Each structure stands twice: as C-alpha cells, then as structure tokens.
Amino acid sequence: MHIAVLPQDRVRAAPTGPCIADETRALDNAAFADAVAGAAAALHAAGTGRGDVVAVVLPNRVELVVTLFAAWRLGAAVTPVNPALTVDEAGHQIADSGAGVVMGERAASPLVTLDVAELAGDPAAAPEPVTDDDALALLIYTSGTTGRPKGVMLDHRNVRAMCEMIIAGIGLDDTDHSLLVLPLFHVNGIVVSVLSPLLAGGRTTIAGRFRAETFLDVVARVRPTYFSAVPAIYAMLAALPADAVADTSSLRLVICGAAPMPAELIARFEGRFDVPLVEGYGLSEGTCASTLNPPGGPRRPGTVGLPLPGQTVALMGPDGTLVDDGPGEVVISGPNVMRGYLNLPEATAETIRDGWLHTGDVGRFDDDGYLVLVDRIKDMIIRGGENLYPKEIENALYTHPAVHEAAVVGAADPVLGEVPVAHVALLPGAVASPEELVEHCAGRLARIKIPTRITIVDALPKNSVGKIDKPTLRRAAVPTG
Structure with a gap:
C-alpha cells in the first residue's frame, strides 16, 4: 500500500477509530481523511502538483501531519522546517528545496505563503491520490554542523521500507498508541512516532x-x-x-x-x-x-x-x-x-x-x-599519535553516581596536538568536584585517556533534536597550555 492512500484505507477499516490528536484537536479516521483531502484541495489550488515541494514551518501539531499526507496525495514532497530557525536559515532551506508553497502561520514567519487556516479546502475538490513509489516524499535537512545543511532526499520506497522495518522491529499493531515527543522536522519523529503506528x-x-x-x-x-x-x-x-x-x-x-x-x-x-x-x-x-x-x-x-x-x-x-x-x-x-x-x-x-x-x-x-x-570518526581525539574515543571516556564518567550528563571533546595542545577535556552536568542536589571526577576516571581509564580538564556546568548545550551540541563545546575548548 502506498502511504498516500493510508487515510482512505483507515476509513474503510474503522471510520470512527482514533487516528491523530494533539493538545487542542483529536481526529478519528474519517475526520483525518477529510482533513487530508481538504488540505490537498487547498494545496492544489495554490499550484501544488506532482513533483513539487511543500515547505512546512510549524511546531508539532495535527496540521503538520495533515499537510504531509495532503502533499503526498498530490505527488509532492514535503520539507519540514524547524520553526525556531532564523529567517535566513529557514530561507536557505526553502530556496534550496525549491519549495513552491510555504505553509505555516503568517503571523509567525514572513516566509509563509499559505496560512494554516487556509488548509480547510473542499475535500470533494481533491485530486485522486498519486501512488508513485519513486516519487520524492521527504526532504530532511541535516543539522548542518559543517557548513550549510544538506537536503536528504527520501522517496516513498525509502519511507515505506523503513516503516515496515520499524513495525516488525518493535512489533507494532492496531493496539499501539504512540506519544510523539520528538520534533517533526526530523525523520525519527515522522517515521517512528507517526507513520509506523x-x-x-x-x-x-x-x-x-x-x-x-x-x-x-x-x-x-x-x-x-x-x-x-x-x-x-x-x-x-x-x-x-x-x-x-x-x-x-x-x-x-x-x-x-x-x-x-x-x-x-x-x-x-x-x-x-x-x-x-x-x-x-x-x-x-x-x-x-x-x-x-x-x-x-x-x-x-x-x-x-x-x-x-x-x-x-x-x-x-x-x-x-x-x-x-x-x-x-x-x-x-x-x-x-x-x-x-x-x-x-x-x-x-x-x-x-x-x-x-x-x-x-x-x-x-x-x-x-x-x-x-x-x-x-570526526569526534576522535588524536593525542600524541594515539587515537582516543570520547564515548569511552564519557561512559567512564557516567558510572559516577553524581553525573547527570557528560561530553568529552578535544582541545588543542602545543605538544600533544589534542587532549581530552570534559564538560559535566551533575544530578540535582549532587556534589562532585573536578578532582574527584578525574580520580574516578583514573580507576577506569588508561592515563592518556583521562581528561586533562573537567568543567562542571549547570547544563550541556543541546541542538534542535536534543543531542549534546559538541561543535559548541569544541569552540569553547581553549588550548590547555
């Protein structure tokens, strides 16, 4: 089954069965299919068709999922845009993707060309679904830790194969109810928490x-x-x-x-x-x-x-x-x-x-x-010709009962080239000194792997997906002397 026809298939199976909800809106299968058809009609009226790209600038909400399926019904691809991006950053993604329509809230972004309130078109005016497995489904932009983000092209064959693997891998069936936590501008949230269930x-x-x-x-x-x-x-x-x-x-x-x-x-x-x-x-x-x-x-x-x-x-x-x-x-x-x-x-x-x-x-x-x-590979630290892997050092730090999060990066050293330095956030109410953590590492790691400096911080920086932001920490890693 092509994902574009999933809304109609769910209606045939159980029209009043629950489908998708957020904090303000809950749609059963029939309501979801109508919403998708209406949004497809609105996108079609805005000029979207087979082979086009729709950019979506919205936080996680029902309308974002509706737009995914509406675009796919038309044979178009979707590039979801992090709504926290600056106008310049979002503008790069929109221009690079070639998006003809930018859906979101006009009050929140000057880049929006179709307001989310205008998605409620006439379901009867929606074209029949396009079911081409080779058609582009998603353009997911990488986090851009090295230069401008790149658009990852995923076609419907990619997406369907991945969903089938997830369904089999965690044993999903019609009794499962996913709670979406991760952002829908990344593929994990789309595939694992929405499409697969x-x-x-x-x-x-x-x-x-x-x-x-x-x-x-x-x-x-x-x-x-x-x-x-x-x-x-x-x-x-x-x-x-x-x-x-x-x-x-x-x-x-x-x-x-x-x-x-x-x-x-x-x-x-x-x-x-x-x-x-x-x-x-x-x-x-x-x-x-x-x-x-x-x-x-x-x-x-x-x-x-x-x-x-x-x-x-x-x-x-x-x-x-x-x-x-x-x-x-x-x-x-x-x-x-x-x-x-x-x-x-x-x-x-x-x-x-x-x-x-x-x-x-x-x-x-x-x-x-x-x-x-x-x-x-890029995180590897080369200390005096020896390869050190930060994850091994981080794992040693995590065994300390006071450690909440830890991140190790390389800092330039005039003699050794690079040395490991650690940034550590402690559990609420916990107490540990850098010296104590160094001693803790000394009992678990070879001498060359022990951080030359440990900094206790209130919190580690995170990127938009919630990963620890090591590029920021590397920029802060001043030479050790």
Missing part, C-alpha cells in the same frame, strides 16, 4: 513541547503504549525528584535514538520507571533506523542492537574492505538508503560509495552480532 492500524498523540516536570502527567493522561526520545530526555526524566511519580503502566516500551545512550543511564531509567528501554541507531540518510535492540530480548545495554531485517550493516576499514568485527566505519545498504543529497552530487558520491552508505561512525560487533558504537 498509523500504518500498523494504531494511533498517535502529539505531546507538544517537552517539559520534564509535566511529561509524566501527560503519559498518565494519554496512556500511550510507547514513545521515542533522545538520551537527554531520559536523563531529565530519571533525574526528576523522587516524589515525581505517575502511572506509566500503559507503556510496553520506550525507544531511544539519535545518540548512543550510556548503559548506566538506561539502568537508571528502567530501575525507576520499570519500562523497557530499547536503544536503536540510524541516521537521516538511512531514513531513520538501521539497528535495534530486540524488544523481546536479549537486549544489550551499551550496544545499539542488531541490524534490522532488510538491511545490511557492516564495518569497513580505511582501505575500503569490509572487516569482520572491527573497529571500522559503520556502513549500511538496503532499500532505506537515501536517494542522495539534493543538488549535491559530489557530497552524495562521497557518502554513498559502491552501494554502501558511509555513516562516519566507528563501531564493532560483539560476539553475538550486536553493534557497539565506538564514536564518530
């Missing part, structure tokens, strides 16, 4: 802006069966005061992606909330996920799980040959691999070589085939 016959509730102090109340009220989040969110929830309790019994699992999660943080979260945390790994260029710790077990904290069926995940040496156990660069092949970067053939050729998507991550496989991420 809807394709499986389940439903989605959009949680709105995440606030740790109120989130448990949302879970108790909405009663989802799962949600997908990033390590920073789980760290905040695990650090809530002991009297912050709520009914989480509806959750059969939660999912962590976007960045590796320390085993100690997984244990802290699971011990407090008694909910299995399933860690996965992937990237936008692979349409979201490539490995997953199997919910049915065995789960291996400290790994990112097994390759999802339908994909090949391998390790490659610097000479371009595959290696058995690693470490090596993680490379991926399968129907989920992107079509390429929009208008960037050289960058595409550099990232996809001989059918392999090069991730830039260093990993190894354990004896049972579970992938262990060592670090990002």
